[in-house]
Amino acid sequence: MPAGKALPRRREPQRTCVGCREVQGKRSLIRVVRGPDGIRVDQSGKLPGRGAYLHDQRSCWEKALKGSLARALRAELDEAARAALTEYMMILSDEQNG
Ligand SMILES: [Zn+2]
Numbered sequence: 771m772p773a774g775k776a777l778p779r780r781r782e783p784q785r786t787c788v789g790c791r792e793v794q795g796k797r798s799l800i801r802v803v804r805g806p807d808g809i810r811v812d813q814s815g816k817l818p819g820r821g822a823y824l825h826d827q828r829s830c831w832e833k834a835l836k837g838s839l840a841r842a843l844r845a846e847l848d849e850a851a852r853a854a855l856t857e858y859m860m861i862l863s864d865e866q867n868g
Contacts, residue, residue, distance in 0.1 A: 789830025799823035809851035828864040
């Protein structure tokens, strides 16, 4: 399980992690958005634009940055976006828990 405890069973929108393709409740995933200001991590989950979801695990980000994130956002990751996402990735845990 990613960081955090199990959520109570209730209806929650399900999203697919673009790194590992696992489906998970939206709130336990991190949203990356392609908005008017470019591609960025959406901490609030409310920024406008096309979003993609990722676990808070470095391994998922590493996979996603190799191509699936760009595909999900239907945009090329430019240098600034890649740098910002890599920086964010570095603070994540690289544990593999399932
Ligand atoms: Zn994942």
